[in-house]
Amino acid sequence: MIPRILLTGALALGLAACATPPRFEYGAYEPTLYAYYKKPEMRDKFEAALEKAIEKGEASDRLAPGLYAELGYLHLDQGDETGAIQMFEKEASAFPESAFFMTGVVNRLKGIETPTEPEMVAASAEAVPSADKPDETETPADIETPAVDAAPAGV
């Protein structure tokens, strides 16, 4: 009985192995982000996983999109603006698709207004966690939200 089951398992696993090698190096992004959502104290693990995945991705030319930015956001959340800006700028230069978003966030952090995009400024102004004002209560209601048209649609 056992050999038969093992054989079934092996066959099934063989079938499952038809995936091509991944284009991007995500490392332990998924399990550590999951762990972080499950327990906020796992944040360091998530941060370490991001650093490692970035390092491996840079070395193999398979750097995954978003990882610099995710790491930058963790820096920002801890009050390290300089470190955050550095990561956001790296993301923008590694992935031009992110340049608009990253530049907006960086400009806001540097206090540069971008008058051509008033909505984005309004949004990212609140978007940046204010590490220097930890006692400030969140007032999401009076923020000029970018998207509450309430068209009758859904997924």
Place this chain on the structure above:
Amino acid sequence: MRNSLKLSAKALAIAVLGLVTACATPDTRTNDFSQFRAADPHSILVLPALNNSGAVEAPEFFLSTVSQPFAQRGYYVFPANMVKSLLEENGLSDPALLYNADAKRLDRLFGCDTALYLSIEKWESKYVVLATSTSVAFNYELRSCETGEKIWSNYQEMKYSPQASNSGNPLADLFAQAVISAIEKGSPNYMPLAQQANAMAAGLRITGIPAGPYLPEVYGKDLADFPVQSE
């Protein structure tokens, strides 16, 4: 006996998992990718999922599994956790608000080509006598950030059940099921199911998404797998 039972339970678990993971049952459906091809997206903004399941923790757990399979198809995928946090800080923590709004507005915030709208339809574990079955189901919808139009959608449902395997020895099966069910009941393992659902949603021919610009060898050349029907 004890040893062999342990072994067979393990083998069974592998076999069951194998069944779940087995790639690509051939799909005979046809799909029209003309809108997708016309939009030619380079980037995907993964939005926090709408939760239609009873599990409050499901959206965050699910979110952690979405970016990678879509990026591996050759797209820039925005930093999902950063995006989620920024949206929350902007008073958009309720996905329902987000999902009823025009995708074009996201473009002004993120400069995205497309946004991936997700809903969790199932995230549950049911214990029935000796067997536990865990299931997940998701809706996926890609909308153009430029026009707000839907350019692709998919639905995936995955189920893990120890009953899926039969060794031909009823007594051994019963023991093995009880062992697996006890484990599964203790902490239902949704993550492999979510990962598999996403991999299938993004990666299968005909129903998945065509290769993007970060897969230059196939980008724009996979018309047979992701056909344009019109004309």
